[in-house]
Amino acid sequence: MIYQKILRKEVTHLNSCIDVSFKNAVKFLKKNDNYIILTHASPDGDTLGSGYALYYGLKQLGKQVEVICPDVIPQEYSYFLCDTDHISRDGATLIAVDIADKRLLGALEEDFGDVIDLNIDHHISNTRYAKSLYLDADASATCEIIYEILSALKVKINDTIAKAIYTGISTDTGCFKYSCVTARTHKIAAALYSYNIEADVINKVMFDTKSKALLSLERMVLDTAEYHFDDKCMIVTVTAEMLKATGCKGTQLEGITNISRSVDGVLAGVTIKQTGDDTYKVSVRTYEPLNASQICVSLGGGGHKNAAAVILRGSLNEVKEKILNAIKRQMEETNAWTSAAR
Amino acid sequence: MIYQKILRKEVTHLNSCIDVSFKNAVKFLKKNDNYIILTHASPDGDTLGSGYALYYGLKQLGKQVEVICPDVIPQEYSYFLCDTDHISRDGATLIAVDIADKRLLGALEEDFGDVIDLNIDHHISNTRYAKSLYLDADASATCEIIYEILSALKVKINDTIAKAIYTGISTDTGCFKYSCVTARTHKIAAALYSYNIEADVINKVMFDTKSKALLSLERMVLDTAEYHFDDKCMIVTVTAEMLKATGCKGTQLEGITNISRSVDGVLAGVTIKQTGDDTYKVSVRTYEPLNASQICVSLGGGGHKNAAAVILRGSLNEVKEKILNAIKRQMEETNAWTSAAR
Numbered sequence: 209m210i211y212q213k214i215l216r217k218e219v220t221h222l223n224s225c226i227d228v229s230f231k232n233a234v235k236f237l238k239k240n241d242n243y244i245i246l247t248h249a250s251p252d253g254d255t256l257g258s259g260y261a262l263y264y265g266l267k268q269l270g271k272q273v274e275v276i277c278p279d280v281i282p283q284e285y286s287y288f289l290c291d292t293d294h295i296s297r298d299g300a301t302l303i304a305v306d307i308a309d310k311r312l313l314g315a316l317e318e319d320f321g322d323v324i325d326l327n328i329d330h331h332i333s334n335t336r337y338a339k340s341l342y343l344d345a346d347a348s349a350t351c352e353i354i355y356e357i358l359s360a361l362k363v364k365i366n367d368t369i370a371k372a373i374y375t376g377i378s379t380d381t382g383c384f385k386y387s388c389v390t391a392r393t394h395k396i397a398a399a400l401y402s403y404n405i406e407a408d409v410i411n412k413v414m415f416d417t418k419s420k421a422l423l424s425l426e427r428m429v430l431d432t433a434e435y436h437f438d439d440k441c442m443i444v445t446v447t448a449e450m451l452k453a454t455g456c457k458g459t460q461l462e463g464i465t466n467i468s469r470s471v472d473g474v475l476a477g478v479t480i481k482q483t484g485d486d487t488y489k490v491s492v493r494t495y496e497p498l499n500a501s502q503i504c505v506s507l508g509g510g511g512h513k514n515a516a517a518v519i520l521r522g523s524l525n526e527v528k529e530k531i532l533n534a535i536k537r538q539m540e541e542t543n544a545w546t547s548a549a550r
Numbered sequence: 551m552i553y554q555k556i557l558r559k560e561v562t563h564l565n566s567c568i569d570v571s572f573k574n575a576v577k578f579l580k581k582n583d584n585y586i587i588l589t590h591a592s593p594d595g596d597t598l599g600s601g602y603a604l605y606y607g608l609k610q611l612g613k614q615v616e617v618i619c620p621d622v623i624p625q626e627y628s629y630f631l632c633d634t635d636h637i638s639r640d641g642a643t644l645i646a647v648d649i650a651d652k653r654l655l656g657a658l659e660e661d662f663g664d665v666i667d668l669n670i671d672h673h674i675s676n677t678r679y680a681k682s683l684y685l686d687a688d689a690s691a692t693c694e695i696i697y698e699i700l701s702a703l704k705v706k707i708n709d710t711i712a713k714a715i716y717t718g719i720s721t722d723t724g725c726f727k728y729s730c731v732t733a734r735t736h737k738i739a740a741a742l743y744s745y746n747i748e749a750d751v752i753n754k755v756m757f758d759t760k761s762k763a764l765l766s767l768e769r770m771v772l773d774t775a776e777y778h779f780d781d782k783c784m785i786v787t788v789t790a791e792m793l794k795a796t797g798c799k800g801t802q803l804e805g806i807t808n809i810s811r812s813v814d815g816v817l818a819g820v821t822i823k824q825t826g827d828d829t830y831k832v833s834v835r836t837y838e839p840l841n842a843s844q845i846c847v848s849l850g851g852g853g854h855k856n857a858a859a860v861i862l863r864g865s866l867n868e869v870k871e872k873i874l875n876a877i878k879r880q881m882e883e884t885n886a887w888t889s890a891a892r
Contacts, residue, residue: 384726384739385757387750394740397726401733408729415727419814420781423772430769439762470758471765 225336228326233342234360236326237262240301242272246324248307249278249314253414256285257376258305258328258350263292264372265354265363274300278314284413288372301325306350306376309510310337328353333501333510348388351376355396370403371410378407379414387514418463425454429464440544441476441535442468443528448482469493475544476503476535480527483519488527491517492535497542503534567678570668575684576702578668579604582643584614588666590649591620591656595756598627599718600647600670600692605634606714607696607705616642620656626755630714643667648692648718652679670695690730693718697738712745713752720749721756760805767796771806782886783818783877784810785870790824811835817886818845818877822869825861830869833859834877839884845876 228236237243243266247255259275266273275292302324307313308331310321327338330353332345347353351373358365365373377397381389384397401407418426425446432445444467451457461481468477477493490507493515494500500516507530509518520527539545570578579585585608589597601617608615617634644666649655650673652663669680672695674687689695693715700707707715719739723731726739743749760768767788774787786809793799803823810819819835832849835857836842842858849872851860862869881887 382725382753385750385753389743389749391740391743394736394743398733398736398740401731401736407731408727411724411727416808416812417814418812420777423775423809423813427769427772427775430765430772433765433769435762466758467765470760472759472761 225327225338226340228340228342230342230344230356230360233326233328233340234357236301236340237266237303237357237361238269240271242295242300243274243303244295244297244300245273245275245303245305246307246313246316246320247275247277247305248312249316251277251279251281251285252306253285253379254349254351254376255306256281257288257372257374257379258354260288260290261351261354261358261369261372261376262303262305262328263290264366264369265358265361268363269361276316278316285375287410288368288375290368303328304338305354306330308333309335328357331512333512346390346392348386348390348393349377349380351380352393352396355399365400365403367404370400370405374400374405374407375410375414378411383411383415419456419460421454421456422460422463425450425456426464426467428454429467433468435474436532437476437536437539437545439473440539441478441532442471442474443478443480443532444468445524446479446481447524448484451482465491465493469495475539476500478531478535480524480531482524486521486523488520488522488524489517490520490527490531491515492531497544498535498538499542503531503538506534506537507531567669567680568682570682570684572684572686572698572702575668575670575682576699578643578682579608579645579699579703580611582613584637584642585616585645586637586639586642587615587617587645587647588649588655588658588662589617589619589647590654591658593619593621593623593627594648595627595721596691596693596718597648598623599630599714599716599721600696602630602632603693603696603700603711603714603718604645604647604670605632606708606711607700607703610705611703618658620658627717629752630710630717632710645670646680647696648672650675651677670699688732688734690728690732690735691719691722693722694735694738697741707742707745709746712742712747716742716747716749717752717756720753725753725757761798761802763796763798764802764805767792767798768806768809770796771809775810777816778874779878779881779887781815782881783820783874784813784816785820785822785873786810787866788821788823789866790826793824807833807835811837817881818842820873820877822866822873824866828863828865830862830864830866831859832862832869832873833857834873839886840877840880841884845873845880848876848879849873 245259247259263273263275272293272295274295304324304327310317324338327341329343330347330350334343344353355373428450429444434443465479475495475498479491481489483489492500492503499513501511501513504516504518507518511517587601589601605615605617614635614637616637646666646669652659655663666680669683671685672689672692676685686695697715770792771786776785807821817837817840821833823831825831834842834845841855843853843855846858846860849860853859
């Protein structure tokens, strides 16, 4: 492998992740000449917005920079993408953006998982796999951090950079809807509006456009809806057959995952997506007092307080039983059964 | 009528609406002691947020203030409502907030339609029915204007006022999604975050909560989806039977009307809602080059460029034929058939 050398050289750094300050992260980005920026697999607006905004910024500083995404980038992000440099891995400085766990590097994990030089992230659950980590868990999106880094680097923001950053913030916050949003988020958004970002067009694409196929899938998925525990838990299922019949890709299912969280009174919304013959990705969305992360961690998964996931094996019914038991346990522990939450 | 006297006295002012400056609008609100604030019928977050934020502000200045809404206020706004003063109409100063046309006063039009002293609004289509008008069509919401007015009045913003204003801005902009949003909108939002507004809770209620019944209705409605004209037109139908079976009210159908506008490639999204045995309300949502207003006007209805409606009589099939013909005509006139729009 082409990266074998780096891998061997750096393996001693494992499990000795250093937390760096904002100032030192900025210094680090000034210091070197060749950067490879890695985004996570199944790329979303925040990892791509972060990666490309940082790319444009470092290019302005005269660096050689490559952005590598482990998966094909969905076409809807094309308005801020470009062909980046192709640089030698040897001696390059490796930056991960918005990647909480090296497993999220997907196909690139083997080559890059243990040799990331600087990880820039906002996930409190970051597993500290990089040599250095700049973590700001108060940021609504990694793009919020990247905006501040570019400002500190005195990068001249332009329309494309502003669109990339806006996309990351908007998509990671549900368009400023979620609890991760702060005054800082809105201040940055206000600053981005001084560029021609066409935010309404971005938001239309990101939130209000679905394919005919996806709408068909939604119809099928709604037919699977089941309610448990006095309607406090809702489960919908996406089978491989449904995906095949409609031609939908797994990456288009974000909206479907949100269906189960939007029903009045539901504290745990579960979406079970078949990923193999007897493999299912179970996405859990919760409201207080329930904690999606705790539910999924108890089964070997992980995530955020309100949104987490776990891969489970077995028949669909076995998978349902496992997740329902985990939810039931937490409902009992937190008195969610009787609480008037929501 | 109790307001007859005011009505007679002021009728001479009709059709002589004076545009006032921001400064004079603020002066006007300082000057008097008794204010009646009117919101529009079928109240939304912006008219209510404006009305109540202004109420709390004027109360701080020691005024007597009453807020009157022509309709029952939906329960979801209760977090910023209160019992306002009840004051004599005689000699009171009448303020309309977010009311572009006196017909929007609904049941209150007869009594108040021609006697409004100051109208504070952001709709470019304002029909200038009040004696004085402070119109700022660049504001994303009337609440944006109210925030600036309260600041100019040196009102101390508190959590409740901040929640009211945030609600108006958030709901009128689709949570910062639409083209009416500007840097100013985000700056105000940032300022509101210094209060305990629980924006995520507000947004959850306003955007992401639907009843189990509404979800069932959505499922039924999706089953009616039909595509026409090379998938550039989509029709969904809500029958009286579906409403009865699910127990959904007509006022809950905003989300359903949006289904047909969200499908990729659809230029005309039509929602046909049965309102009587042979009566249907047809809501049309369009993208360029189509014009929903022109389509609906051609059948006797009206509305905006991108969102309009018309009441049609006949069987469901006859109604479909009428609206499809009108859309077909416009598609031919505008070359929408071959255009690559969207």
